[in-house]
Amino acid sequence: MATTCFHCGAAVTGREAARTLAFDGRQVALCSEACETVARRIRDDGLGDFYRFRSAPAAPAIGAGSGTRWAAYDREVLQREFVTEQPDGSREAQLLVQGVRCAACAWLIERAMTAVPGVREIAVDPLTTRTRLHWDPRVARLGELLARMAALGYEPGACTAEEGDRAALAERRAGLRRLIVAGFGMSQVMTYATAMYVGAMQDVDSGIGEFLRLVSMLVATPVVFYAGAPFFAGAWRGLRSRRPGMDLPVALAIAASYAASVWHTFRGSGEVYFDSAVMFVFFLSCARFLEMSGRHRALGLTGALAHHLPRLATRLGDGGPELVGVTELAPGDRVLVAPGQSVPVDGRLESAAARFDEALLTGESRPVRRLAGDAVVAGSINLLEAATVRVERVGAATVLAQIGRLITVARAERPHLVEVTDRVAGWFVTGVLLLAAMVGAAWLTIDASRAFEVVLAVLVVTCPCALALATPAAFTVGMSALARRGVLLRRAGALEALSRATDLVFDKTGTLTEHSAGIRQVVPLAGIDAPRCLALAAALESRSEHPLARAFPPPDPSLTVVDVVAVPGLGIEGRVAGVRLRLGTPGFAAGPAAPDAPSPAAAADSATQSVWLGGESGLLARFDIAEQVRPGVAGDLAALRAAGLDLAIASGDQEGPVRAVARQLGITDWHARLQPAGKLALVRAMQREGRVVGMVGDGINDSPVLAGADVAIAIGSGTSLAHHAADCLLIGAGLEALPTAVAQARRTMRIVRQNLWWAVAYNVLAVPLAATGVLAPWLAALGMSASSLLVTFNALRLGRTVPPPAAGPASTLSRSEALP
Amino acid sequence: MSIIFVLIPLGLVLLGAAVLAFFWAVRNGQFDDLETPAWRMLMDDDRNPPPGGDKPPPA
Incomplete structure (x- = not known):
């Protein structure tokens, strides 16, 4: 396993390997300059406890950004949206803070910000990342305060629409x-x-x-x-x-x-x-x-979605670039998107070419290349160089906002089962009432003085304790037992759906595979051995920002790299240890003198992506880069299959990688190149066949299908929005808790059924006794209490032991201790 | 046994006080976030945690 970043937990590869910081008497590795800056600041401010107590790695630092960016928040027109004026002249801002992953993050922000002059109070809710900042505008400007937060590694944004929150x-x-x-x-x-x-x-x-x-x-x-x-x-x-x-x-x-x-x-x-x-x-x-x-x-959803869009944009007007609020933009405006920033609006690209990471919308792991005139969607991240975009749709009209609405609609469709239960309950209630009335009428003619007593006895005896009391108890106990195993359930119904699930549909990227790729094989083409080729390529790639560059191992520091030129869309060129080398597409790597370069088209559809290394005399080696299946996934899937579940893959990725992963994991039912709507349609089709579908995913693009599945499971390392749409959260990074969750869900439902059977048996026995007047109300009450106690204790059994497929403790405490 | 006629009303008064105190706490937002304060208590001002500790070495 490679070294991981002390701050954000990402694998430290390539050029950053030498980046370290002294902390707690040891050297810790960091993955980027931004992370190093943040970690150094946290250490030097005496807030190092953050690293000792956090329960999840921090979000990768993004750099504080320019001062002008935050200064724009001082504009009154922008503040009107999320700032309220207090009677004494102070102000209160509602913020959403990016990067808050656990309670320790909230602690860190609060500690660091309270020390800033002008801040009266700051409260961070680690769950929803909503933050209330109360400050005195006469002492400090909002822009300054936000810049301070950004410097800590937490990017603040305005939070509007808090009506529902109140x-x-x-x-x-x-x-x-x-x-x-x-x-x-x-x-x-x-x-x-x-x-x-x-x-x-x-x-x-x-x-x-x-x-x-x-x-x-x-x-x-x-x-x-x-x-x-x-x-x-x-x-x-x-x-x-x-x-x-x-x-x-x-x-x-x-x-x-x-x-x-x-x-x-x-x-x-x-x-x-x-x-x-x-x-x-x-x-x-x-x-x-x-x-x-x-x-x-689940209500935090709206806020979380809006959060993925920047609140500010650089508008290119007649008077040059100007920083404005996104709400001030109108269709037809031109905005500049700096590298590393997300696109604030839907629009068309005006720059000649740009690369975007659209993982937020498509889950697609590879960056996409857009040419002038191509559509660009809000929420995608500009990767390489500054791009100009002509605005077409803003705010609620953007694709991202539509996905949000899709989630809401899918959620509204779901409570089918709840309705059925309600209907059954309705009949039960009507039956009980009719019975009580009939018994009352009968007793009025037999012995009017005892009529009330008997009717009450009937009502008390038939009290649906097992339904109304023991069922919620079983759910609650079952849920908290699962929480201790690292599985969080959003709603009690998820347990039932999980126990009935016949099929599990997995998203691929980030769920079954790692987010970043790894080198599968090195094919030497010109007599230089593979390790040497790899070392040369790694040295060159250490200067590249391309996502595939992360697949290469850390460079050998003895190899000097000079004259590096990155050619977008083709590759990277430079002088390594005195030799001119090119790395990229075969045509590019072979150089202009080699007409017989293999076509790169073949690579686009296969499981692997290939990168070629070329020298003065032609091609030297080929590197096959493939996604890596997460460790332990195969075992987890085997356990799920043993539990009788049918497994399938639904991915937005290309056919080749999906087929490869499916083959490797022994999954025959796989579907590639699915849009969010396509995944939803797939799940719906399975549901129409009478199957109960659980969807396991992590990306935002999965949110609609997560909400549409019978039970939605999100893994902890996924984006926070997916969590909001999921019924079931696996806190650990992998799927290891899933077999436990299924086993526990089935066990819970078995106990619920036992309780229901007991309730039926008890009623069948007790109702005639009560109706005939044999059972006095006090006896009925005693019987009811005993029955309630019995079913409750039966439910409590769930909390004591957890079913077998649980290996090792997974409590949140031991997890936080295990982290550096 | 007649002491019970004093003790139970006394218990009721205490009960009422407890309920009022709780209502006050709820109104002041004491129960709005049940997670962060617990951590804050652990971390606050503890500049010198015990050396060595029970943390396993980093992965």
Whole structure:
């Protein structure tokens, strides 16, 4: 394994091998000048703890950029979008910060920025990367502050559209308040209930019993009406839309047990069920809260997508280049895109030629070459030299924004299964209500004085505890057990879908293979041996910025490289150890004197890309560069196949590389050159055949298909947006947690099914007893509690052990320790 | 046993105080981010971590 960058974790190759920094009494390697600058700054500012406590490598540093770039943020017209003026003249900016990967990043930014004069407060949310910067404009300018953040290696950008965010925060806080009321209330009422049960057996003073009932009622009232309010609201909504959901029996059970208990408290006789009602509300609130947290994380989506577009652009006007906000651009404007920057708009290229990395949109690992007049999409990164682009579409009209909308649409389509469950629940509820009414009517004619008691017994006994209580518990416990194994689930439904999955579709680049390529073989063509050719080529490529250059090993420092000229689209030329060499396409490498150069066209469609090395006398060697399958992937796939899953590849890449990877991994079902929409269509077609499809991917281009699949799995090293569209996140860099996740999902569903069967069996047994009046309400409540406890404990079993295909500990703590 | 008539109301008062304190904390954003503060506590001002440590050598 090659050395990795101390700052960003990227492999250190080629010319950067000698770049080191003293840290903690040892020399650490760094991959670029920008990373070195950032790491040095962090060390010298006394913030080295960042490296000791972070749980993920930092994003590669991008360099602070020019001062003018950030100064543009001082423009009032730009600030209007994301800055609010405080009453005392200070200002607050909402930012999205690129490169925040873990809590340590947030700590670093906060520590470093708080020390800057003029900064009143800064809060970074490591999860959504949203940052609130409160500063005094009389002391510091925003541009200066942002430049400081950029110097740390975190590029800030404006964050607009936070309406939804505020609503989510309010919802979260309300949920927390309900949870705590229910929790405190439950602990109290359960204590009183225990005292009463014990008291009933030991025949204690009845005055105390009455007092305890009154106190129970006092505590249970806010729990039922405040913490339980969402259930009543949900039941009412269900009734009004004539589609009674699970909320209805829950609300009925809570209301009925509460009402009866109040009645019995004032009557001074009969059983009270405050404990059952309160316990219900608490457990259900817990499940609701967890579900809500997951949903909110998904809400960060809009912000994350907008984040990939720069907020500023260099407009080429009559008066020369001018830095403006992207929103100020109009179709027809010309913008300049510097190398390394992403294109802010959709448009047409005006420069003669340029190379772009469109991986964000296509997932395509190779840079694409665009000529004058070709379309350029927002979000692609300009690789080599400054390019001029004529604006065609801005903001919401761009392809990237459309992908965002595609995700939203795909998400909205999904809750098919939820509807089915709701319908079944509706029938169940209707059945229970009909049964209770029939039983009540029957008892009115038999013995009217016992009618209420019996109806209540029926309602309490049929309370869908196993559904309403044990199922969420099983999901929650199953999910947290998986989280400890490095698998995060966005929503509880993902567990069910994962357990039913019959097919897994993998994206190729970054999922099955490494993002960067490696040299597969060296073919000497002119008598010079392979290692020597490789050394010469590596020395030359160490001066190249081309992505393929990263495949070459670090250069031998004894080889001097001079007179280097890069010819875009063809290759690189230079004098290595005194010999003139050319590296690139065969025609270029062979030099003008060699007409018999092999055609490079053959390489475009094969698994490998080839680079030729040529000298004065013609071609010297050929280097075949191929994508490398991630280590361990073959074993993980074998484990998944053993679990009975069918595997497939859907890639945006060319046919050759896809076929090669598929053959290497033994996957027969592969599809190449698929656009995001094509991948979605493929998944849809499989779904129409009745298969349950899990999609494993990492790029933004996968987001629509991730959202459209039955279960979407993203791997941790992928782009953050893909995470937002995924149901399931593998935190580690590889797929090793996936077999565990599938096994755990199936186990969870097995326990859920056991619980459901128990609930059915219990109801079949208990309902007739209750309906015939044999079962007194207190016995029904006892039976229900015992049944609830049984199913809950069954669910809790999930947390204790994790299924076999788990090798070694993968907790977040040990991961963070393992990092340098 | 009549002490219970004093103790339980006392418990209720404490319960109410606890709920109010929690509401106050929620309103002040104490629960908005449950991750960063935990890390910040670990890292703050600890200029001299124990030498050697239990970190494995870097990969």
